[in-house]
Structures are given as C-alpha cells and as structure tokens.
Amino acid sequence: MNAHIVTILLSLVAVTLSAEHGFHSVQTYKSQQLTPFIPGSEYRVHQHDRPQPPRIEAGAHVSQAAPADAEILFDGSTLEQFNPSKWKIVDGNLVAGPGGLQSKKAYGDLQMHLEWRTPDPKLALKKPNNMGNNGLKLMGHYEIQIFDSYTCRIYADGSAGAVYAQTPPAVNVCRKPGEWQTFDIYFTAPVFENEKLVQPGYVTVLHNGVFIHHNTEILGKTAHKKEQVYVPHAARMPFYFAGHGSPVEFRNIWIRDLDE
Numbered sequence: 001m002n003a004h005i006v007t008i009l010l011s012l013v014a015v016t017l018s019a020e021h022g023f024h025s026v027q028t029y030k031s032q033q034l035t036p037f038i039p040g041s042e043y044r045v046h047q048h049d050r051p052q053p054p055r056i057e058a059g060a061h062v063s064q065a066a067p068a069d070a071e072i073l074f075d076g077s078t079l080e081q082f083n084p085s086k087w088k089i090v091d092g093n094l095v096a097g098p099g100g101l102q103s104k105k106a107y108g109d110l111q112m113h114l115e116w117r118t119p120d121p122k123l124a125l126k127k128p129n130n131m132g133n134n135g136l137k138l139m140g141h142y143e144i145q146i147f148d149s150y151t152c153r154i155y156a157d158g159s160a161g162a163v164y165a166q167t168p169p170a171v172n173v174c175r176k177p178g179e180w181q182t183f184d185i186y187f188t189a190p191v192f193e194n195e196k197l198v199q200p201g202y203v204t205v206l207h208n209g210v211f212i213h214h215n216t217e218i219l220g221k222t223a224h225k226k227e228q229v230y231v232p233h234a235a236r237m238p239f240y241f242a243g244h245g246s247p248v249e250f251r252n253i254w255i256r257d258l259d260e
Contacts, residue, residue: 035225036228039219039228045227046158050155052156053159053170053171053212056173058173058181058209059208059209061179061181061182063180063182064113066113066254070113070254071256072253072254073103074250074251074252076094076251081103081104081105082101082102082103085099085101086098090249092251094253096246097247102239102240102241105238107139107259108139108235108259109189109258110256110257111184111186111187111256112183112184112187113183113253114182114185114250115180115182115251116180116183116249116250117177117179117248117249118146118150118178118246118248119177119246119249121177130245130246131147131152132146132148132151132160132177133146133148133244133245133246134146134246135242136185136240137239138189138203140237140238141237142201142221142222144163145158145162146160146248147159148174149161149174150175161173161183161205163203163213163216163218163219165222165223165226166219166222167219169205170211170213173208174207175208182206182208183205184209185206192233195232197230202216202217203215203218
C-alpha cells in the first residue's frame with residue numbers, strides 16, 4: 001500500500017473481552033489511521049494498539065467542598081458563570097446538550113474541581129465512540145478527556161482523563177456509568193512571547209482521588225487525528241466543555257484562579 005494513502009477503519013467489534021483487558025462491555029471501539037506522530041513519542045495520534053492504561057478500582061466517592069477563596073461555577077442552581085448554551089439544569093445537575101459550554105471568565109493558571117457521570121451505555125450502542133464523550137478544554141485549547149472508560153475500550157489517548165490525542169492517563173480509574181466521578185486539575189498555562197512559545201503548559205490531574213497525570217507536559221493544542229502544535233494565544237482564556245452529543249452530567253464545579 002502506498003505510504004501516502006491514508007486509510008481509515010472504524011469498527012465495532014462484538015466480542016467478550018477477557019479479564020486482562022478489564023473492560024465491562026462487549027464493545028470495542030477501534031480507530032486506525034496514518035495520523036501524525038505525537039511529538040517525542042513512538043506512537044501516532046489515536047494509535048489503536050497503543051497500550052491501555054492499567055485498570056484500578058476507585059475508592060469511595062468523596063464530594064469535595066469548595067475552599068473559601070474558590071469561585072463557584074456551578075452549584076446546581078444557575079448557569080450565570082457560563083455563556084448561553086443549550087445545556088440544561090435537571091434535578092440540580094448540569095446535563096450536556098448540543099454544542100459546548102464556555103466560561104464567561106478567562107483563566108490562566110488554575111486549580112479546578114468538577115464532578116461528572118456518564119449515562120447508561122445503552123444510549124450509545126449505535127455510536128460506541130460517543131459513550132459518555134465530553135471533555136474539559138483548558139483555555140479552549142487543551143482537552144482533558146471525559147469518557148466512559150469503564151465500559152468502552154477506545155484508543156488510549158482518548159480514554160477518560162487523557163490529555164486528548166497526546167498522553168493517556170497513568171491508570172484507568174473510571175467508575176461505572178451512573179456513578180459520580182471527580183476530577184481535580186492543576187494547570188500551568190503555556191507562555192508565549194512575540195508569538196513564540198517560551199514555556200509549554202503542564203497539568204496534574206487526580207481522577208477519583210488518584211494521580212493520573214503528574215506535571216504532564218502539554219505538547220500543543222489538542223486535536224482529533226491532527227498534529228499537536230501550539231498556536232499562540234492570550235495569557236488568559238475561557239475554558240470550554242466540549243459537548244459531543246452524550247448527556248454527561250456535571251455538578252459541584254469550582255475553580256481557584258492562581259493568577260489573582
């Protein structure tokens with residue numbers, strides 16, 4: 001086959017996964033494509049045979065109250081901290097709708113807490129790549145993936161907690177669909193001078209209280225199947241929840257602005 005011809009294979013395979021895989025579904029989503037190599041890595045973006053993060057069981061769920069200096073972004077009562085969208089509040093929870101959800105305020109370095117849960121997998125049987133699919137795009141550019149990685153095996157750099165299309169989480173600590181999960185995110189924004197990158201961004205993430213990233217370097221703007229490169233931007237930018245059509249729910253979202 002000509003090396004310059006890009007081939008795409010999307011397949012839904014009905015198989016019973018063995019215990020070594022650790023997944024809880026008869027569904028496996030694979031994406032195979034001659035995508036760009038990830039900078040500094042032997043793997044391509046979304047390479048389907050990249051090793052999966054090992055699964056560990058999460059401890060008991062603990063909902064963390066916001067500290068006194070935190071900005072409360074969502075407490076179940078209002079979306080006034082976000083720009084208008086088609087997302088809705090249902091029974092005190094924020095339910096993802098069509099399109100995304102962007103913060104009104106811009107941020108640089110930050111600490112952020114959010115709680116999320118994925119829907120019944122039966123809602124995604126016809127779209128296995130959309131099982132609980134969402135994501136937090138820091139500064140609107142750098143996505144921490146939200147996905148039902150308890151149920152569905154997707155490419156490693158698209159699993160829950162991945163720096164999307166770049167770095168998989170150190171472990172898969174997903175809970176069952178319908179159970180609340182937590183992200184605690186500590187983000188250092190990239191620095192640009194004269195339209196050139198002088199310092200990359202870094203992120204530390206705890207998923208359900210477990211470190212899945214520790215000062216992980218962000219390699220550029222995260223993008224599906226594309227080269228990961230930095231695009232110069234302002235020192236402070238709004239963050240964005242990327243809605244992908246799955247009714248993921250959120251609650252208890254708060255943030256500490258580390259630049260103030």
